[in-house]
Amino acid sequence: MTLLKTKVGRRAFIKTSALAGGGLMISFSWLASCGPGTKEAEVLAMPDEWFDLNAYLKIGENGVTTIMCPNPEFGQNVKTSMPMIVAEELDMDWEKVIVEMAPFNTSLYDRQFTGGSQGIRRSWNVLRMAGATARQMLKQAAANAWGVPLEEITTASATVKHEASGQSATYGELVSAASKLPTPAEVQLKEVKDFTIVGNSKKNVDARKIVTGTPMYSLDINQEGMLTAMIVHPPAFGMKLKSFNADSVKDMPGIKEVFSFKTFQDDYVQNYFDTNTFPELVAIVGNSTWEVMNAKKALQAEWEPFDSYSFSVDAFGNKQTREVPAGLENSDSHLTAMQERASGPCTLLRKDGDPDKAFSSAAKVIERTYTAPFLAHNPMEPINCVADVTAERAIISAPIQAPELIEGTLSARLGLPLDKIEIVMTRMGGGFGRRAYGHYMVEAAVISQKVNRPVKLVYMREDDMTFGVYRPTYMATYRAALDENNQLVAYHVKAGGIPESPLGRGAANRFPAGAVDHYLAEEWSVNSNITIGAFRAPRSNFLGGAEQSFLDEVAEAAGQDPIQFRLDLLTRAKHNPVGEQNDYEADRYAGVLELVRDQSNWSQPQPGVHRGVAAYFCHNSYAAHVLELSRENGKLKVKKVTCALDCGIVVNPDAAANMAEGAIIDGIGNAFYGEMTFRNGVPEKTNFDRYRMIRMNEAPESIDVHFVKNEIDPTGLGEPPFPPIFGAVANALYKSSGKRYYHQPFLKEGVALG
Amino acid sequence: MASFTLKINGSSQSVEVDPDTPVLWVLRDHLRLVGTKYGCGMAQCGACTVLMDGYAVRSCSLPVSAVGDKAVTTIEGLSEKGDHPLQLAWEEKDVPQCGYCQAGQIMNAAALLSQNPNPTDEEIGAAMNGNICRCGTYTRIKAAIKTAAQTN
Numbered sequence: 001m002t003l004l005k006t007k008v009g010r011r012a013f014i015k016t017s018a019l020a021g022g023g024l025m026i027s028f029s030w031l032a033s034c035g036p037g038t039k040e041a042e043v044l045a046m047p048d049e050w051f052d053l054n055a056y057l058k059i060g061e062n063g064v065t066t067i068m069c070p071n072p073e074f075g076q077n078v079k080t081s082m083p084m085i086v087a088e089e090l091d092m093d094w095e096k097v098i099v100e101m102a103p104f105n106t107s108l109y110d111r112q113f114t115g116g117s118q119g120i121r122r123s124w125n126v127l128r129m130a131g132a133t134a135r136q137m138l139k140q141a142a143a144n145a146w147g148v149p150l151e152e153i154t155t156a157s158a159t160v161k162h163e164a165s166g167q168s169a170t171y172g173e174l175v176s177a178a179s180k181l182p183t184p185a186e187v188q189l190k191e192v193k194d195f196t197i198v199g200n201s202k203k204n205v206d207a208r209k210i211v212t213g214t215p216m217y218s219l220d221i222n223q224e225g226m227l228t229a230m231i232v233h234p235p236a237f238g239m240k241l242k243s244f245n246a247d248s249v250k251d252m253p254g255i256k257e258v259f260s261f262k263t264f265q266d267d268y269v270q271n272y273f274d275t276n277t278f279p280e281l282v283a284i285v286g287n288s289t290w291e292v293m294n295a296k297k298a299l300q301a302e303w304e305p306f307d308s309y310s311f312s313v314d315a316f317g318n319k320q321t322r323e324v325p326a327g328l329e330n331s332d333s334h335l336t337a338m339q340e341r342a343s344g345p346c347t348l349l350r351k352d353g354d355p356d357k358a359f360s361s362a363a364k365v366i367e368r369t370y371t372a373p374f375l376a377h378n379p380m381e382p383i384n385c386v387a388d389v390t391a392e393r394a395i396i397s398a399p400i401q402a403p404e405l406i407e408g409t410l411s412a413r414l415g416l417p418l419d420k421i422e423i424v425m426t427r428m429g430g431g432f433g434r435r436a437y438g439h440y441m442v443e444a445a446v447i448s449q450k451v452n453r454p455v456k457l458v459y460m461r462e463d464d465m466t467f468g469v470y471r472p473t474y475m476a477t478y479r480a481a482l483d484e485n486n487q488l489v490a491y492h493v494k495a496g497g498i499p500e501s502p503l504g505r506g507a508a509n510r511f512p513a514g515a516v517d518h519y520l521a522e523e524w525s526v527n528s529n530i531t532i533g534a535f536r537a538p539r540s541n542f543l544g545g546a547e548q549s550f551l552d553e554v555a556e557a558a559g560q561d562p563i564q565f566r567l568d569l570l571t572r573a574k575h576n577p578v579g580e581q582n583d584y585e586a587d588r589y590a591g592v593l594e595l596v597r598d599q600s601n602w603s604q605p606q607p608g609v610h611r612g613v614a615a616y617f618c619h620n621s622y623a624a625h626v627l628e629l630s631r632e633n634g635k636l637k638v639k640k641v642t643c644a645l646d647c648g649i650v651v652n653p654d655a656a657a658n659m660a661e662g663a664i665i666d667g668i669g670n671a672f673y674g675e676m677t678f679r680n681g682v683p684e685k686t687n688f689d690r691y692r693m694i695r696m697n698e699a700p701e702s703i704d705v706h707f708v709k710n711e712i713d714p715t716g717l718g719e720p721p722f723p724p725i726f727g728a729v730a731n732a733l734y735k736s737s738g739k740r741y742y743h744q745p746f747l748k749e750g751v752a753l754g
Numbered sequence: 755m756a757s758f759t760l761k762i763n764g765s766s767q768s769v770e771v772d773p774d775t776p777v778l779w780v781l782r783d784h785l786r787l788v789g790t791k792y793g794c795g796m797a798q799c800g801a802c803t804v805l806m807d808g809y810a811v812r813s814c815s816l817p818v819s820a821v822g823d824k825a826v827t828t829i830e831g832l833s834e835k836g837d838h839p840l841q842l843a844w845e846e847k848d849v850p851q852c853g854y855c856q857a858g859q860i861m862n863a864a865a866l867l868s869q870n871p872n873p874t875d876e877e878i879g880a881a882m883n884g885n886i887c888r889c890g891t892y893t894r895i896k897a898a899i900k901t902a903a904q905t906n
Contacts, residue, residue: 074852206853211844219788380791380793461793655848664890687796688799
């Protein structure tokens, strides 16, 4: 048994009843009426009284239990999976659980952040402790009542038992007494083999609301006295507001106010996630969305190119100055700029052995260059925020992945202390990294403050798509040296991008580093005024495709099976690793390759089925795919994707498979179609008519997801299956056409699906 | 501004709006029926799909003045108790990730099944191709439609 001190998140275990009636706890506006998995007919009866055992859960006298989900939900299933972990250690009956979104309160909850595939991994112990602590208190209450030793008491499915005396009681019967007990200083966690909830698929707790259209998203909020606001931003990166004519629209129907504003105060030192593409905007505020939309289209405004400028950033304590270059950029010149820069001096990231010598004496050298474009996130729910700001306080409801990273920004801009700012984390209509950047919350708050009314800021799809915070464009050149025995003896990656390199933050230490005697990794970058942000598996989402396509070609040049080629390298990395800080476990990496090889029947190729394999490690997890392409009536189809994942313990297997399926479809779509281009600074795609997204006809006919079974604490899952699918697509395309694809989107290279 | 009386989910609702106002915004802003979602505003993503006399239409691009006396059904009115076979199948297959597009997907699928109770995979693909799911739940959507078709 694991004995865990209730030290982490200790404040969460201090009795919260004092908070229950006031402060930030008032934000539960959407009480669930039925528990997870219950049918409409089986609505749980609300208890007469709730007893808080800690900030994560409360139990009613009738046994119904509310479990809080601390992290923002954007489709990754945390709102179901996180409470499952609490319920597991509580020994709860899942049918009697109600799940609520927790308030944003960093003094009660750890790391209320959705990003980096770290939610379950980083909260695993805290969530287990929350359940185990409450269970311990219920057991103690029973021991006290029955006069028996605590050690002799057991729990199962929301019931406490004392076998010897035959006594038993439900959690509901015990919770009043339990809630008066002190929080135990340490608790025992269950053994993984005894889990009954974790590892057993549970339905999405919000499914009923989703399929019935029940309001959950911030765009759905209608509040008394609320006005609708939209922003008008410069039409091009490199431009700023010169002037606007409020009179051109202020008499239009329903329009209340038209004004310009700066998102941040002039001397503000931005934090890392304050990315503020267009510092000055025009706001149009009115009665209804359609009326404001019409005024937005009619507004007369003039824009002008800006001069280069710089601003200060406090990147988690590291003060930086960021330069924003002037200029109206073009996609064509981006490519030229990257090619030129890549031939200049680079930053050395890692060097093992003597790569120069190894390449010069190699029997065979393969060199290939890969590129990928800027990408827009395009979450289905456009950027929006509801802000209600008064002189005393602010209530900001928003789809936000990183509330903790924007609260200080809001506080500074509004001139309100943190404890007067309440952030409500609404369910997000997708995010993919875009909603880690909460500038829109500041914009909504500033507008609300100015008009002194609650305001719903709505980005039109065109605003959402043209506002920046994109996935950067990247370029990487790989070289491999084979000796006369077709062994990989040297490997060189030189990668960069606009405005960041994909190789930073340790990616240079990933496979095949550690498996090759002579290894060199270098990076470069070209600055830009086009803003970027995290996009599902940042940087890896390019490397996973480029590197895995390259290894496929190297394996072929070496005359080897692409899976066996990788496995042989991993064997080398395990038994005789090269260098230090190799950022992967060779056994687990090999494990997903072996699993995908077996599950895809790799050894039995089918005529007319063209297969590509790829694998990658990022966000602490391992993923491998085999993608099968075929041609039907002259059209290319993805028939099947077999996916193998090692992310440790899988909390909610069917939902985890769903997320992997989504990552695979997302990756196939972006590999073929995803691209944002620029002409004179203007984003050339503004809506889904020109920004091509993958659709049902192009999705794989079937996706088969397999998890490596182990008892390792869970690691990331939202991102790891995404990067390697780009490589699997490219490698299968090669098998189907005899042509290698190096430049995303592959549509531009003349290939499409369906 | 003009007055319109609309048949929505089986009841008559009157609104005073500009005749060009898309049905989407009449539903969301004026009638507070927010289950129908805004995604693109140009009939490219299907998030705003509602039924008009049983046919799927993109409410973001349908002016309120064009509705006349046709019956509009939104996700809130698809079934009385949220137990339309598609709604139940969506739960059974645990389809949603973020969930934002799913009302539009379900409404579009409802129109498909009312016209073609047993669609093939190809027919499902063709009918659903106007509905984007950014999370990539397409394989589950297809499975749920087939499940609903079997139970219908």
